[in-house]
């Protein structure tokens with residue numbers, strides 16, 4: 001959809017547009033959302049783009065000022081919605097002259113700046129619109145807060161790593177909405193899980209196209225979006241409804257852009273053999289437009305990194321279980337990834353010599369597990385102190401599936417003597433001063449051994465049933481340790497993620513056996529020959545944690561602790 005073909009008259013049109021706008025003052029803002037440990041990679045990225053700007057013979061018609069900005073100092077740099085106030089605030093990065101904003105990640109690649117400018121030049125920067133590679137859900141999924149559509153498959157959301165292009169008009173409307181009307185704008189959750197989907201829903205729920213249907217009326221360009229007439233996307237919308245087309249006309253959804261692609265030309269090597277071709281990949285075959293923006297596999301060895309040989313024997317696996325699941329779940333782990341995880345221990349409320357499991361001495365609670373998890377970390381540290389050669393601890397659930405070879409390879413590229421905290425990053429209340437990032441438990445949480453020591457010394461639970469993974473994240477953020485996101489780790493099942501995302505980065509974990517065959521999931525996505533395939537390769541430069549600001553045990557502020565108790569039920573699904 002939305003394919004614009006060049007017609008003979010386009011140059012004339014461009015020429016006229018150019019005269020009207022006097023060819024000056026228009027800006028393109030390119031934002032790179034960059035994890036701190038990839039800072040070097042991001043600077044190279046920026047220099048590369050500047051080089052293209054000079055050498056690429058950009059036609060004078062495309063005379064934009066291009067500003068490139070690397071965002072990696074903010075804890076919420078990874079969600080555009082929460083970073084918006086910053087763009088308008090002190091930095092003044094976004095202003096009335098900004099025609100286009102391109103939101104990228106450190107693994108986005110601009111294959112041709114010239115090609116990109118050609119594409120932008122054909123489009124109306126005054127329209128409330130955004131463009132990207134459209135991803136679709138195959139079913140309602142927890143990672144999208146079970147977006148409550150009768151049919152969730154029609155709703156497009158952008159693949160962030162491929163790059164997303166916004167008109168200045170849309171982004172200025174968003175900024176205004178987030179800044180002034182925040183309490184009234186519809187947010188579905190306090191949790192940031194998939195920033196791309198949450199952004200797409202926020203736009204869908206809160207902004208309506210300008211009245212004339214094509215472009216916004218205000219020429220000043222600020223705040224031209226009308227508020228939507230409060231149609232919540234929670235209403236059940238289905239493709240089969242007669243009003244579906246009507247509804248879409250009153251909404252802003254992502255426009256699929258064929259010049260923005262999920263990968264260069266061929267899909268990443270690891271997946272070629274085994275995966276069904278995605279809709280996107282087939283669509284690409286017949287595509288006339290080349291991919292000027294695309295994603296690269298995360299952590300693809302762009303810069304030379306010092307990686308050390310690491311195997312499953314360097315990793316201590318602490319597996320959280322309870323008596324109820326000894327017979328049901330432990331055998332599944334034993335049949336799948338356990339043989340690669342020599343240093344594994346099952347921690348349970350009940351010690352069972354037949355498996356064996358180790359008792360934590362604490363009763364099981366239905367949710368949260370904070371006390372149990374801290375007890376597990378203490379017991380694990382005792383074990384590790386008596387073993388030689390353990391560099392990492394990975395904490396998982398009894399329904400987590402892993403590829404230990406891929407995990408080992410990834411960890412080998414991080415410096416295990418530093419404080420390293422890896423996992424699938426979620427955010428809680430990132431728009432607020434008390435917000436924080438944390439790694440979600442089911443996907444697996446990795447701590448370097450020095451960091452494990454620090455956690456045991458410094459972190460505590462507000463209550464026994466507080467959500468363990470969130471408390472850990474909160475504590476580590478307070479200690480100045482960054483939550484480093486590993487996109488190959490997954491809190492949910494393969495069917496809960498868009499195929500392109502699974503294809504881009506060879507998966508390391510999945511979680512939950514619900515409506516799946518775990519053995520099948522393991523074989524197809526994590527095990528077999530694929531388990532060894534070269535894949536997720538960290539370019540992480542080791543970073544030092546900020547100096548500790550506090551002494552003694554960290555305590556969660558009471559109010560936040562209470563809020564977390566209330567939200568625990570959302571977390572344990």
Ligand SMILES: *[C@@H]1O[C@H](CO)[C@@H](O)[C@H](O)[C@H]1NC(C)=O
Nearest residue numbers: 179180181182183184185227
């Ligand atoms: C938010 O909504 C309330 C009640 O609907 C209204 O009174 C108030 O003016 C709105 N605030 C803004 C900033 O729009």
Ligand SMILES: *[C@@H]1O[C@H](CO)[C@@H](O)[C@H](O)[C@H]1NC(C)=O
Nearest residue numbers: 148186188232233234235236
């Ligand atoms: C969304 O729909 C569900 C089920 O129909 C309902 O329970 C819930 O209250 C609704 N949420 C909002 C925000 O309207």
Ligand SMILES: *[C@@H]1O[C@H](CO)[C@@H](O)[C@H](O)[C@H]1NC(C)=O
Nearest residue numbers: 306308415416417418542544
């Ligand atoms: C790991 O970090 C330590 C301490 O910061 C440093 O001394 C060491 O050289 C680093 N090792 C590698 C392989 O970079």
Ligand SMILES: *[C@@H]1O[C@H](CO)[C@@H](O)[C@H](O)[C@H]1NC(C)=O
Nearest residue numbers: 405527528529530531532533
């Ligand atoms: C994985 O790699 C190891 C060491 O490189 C090798 O011994 C093993 O046979 C490989 N396994 C598979 C399934 O390819």
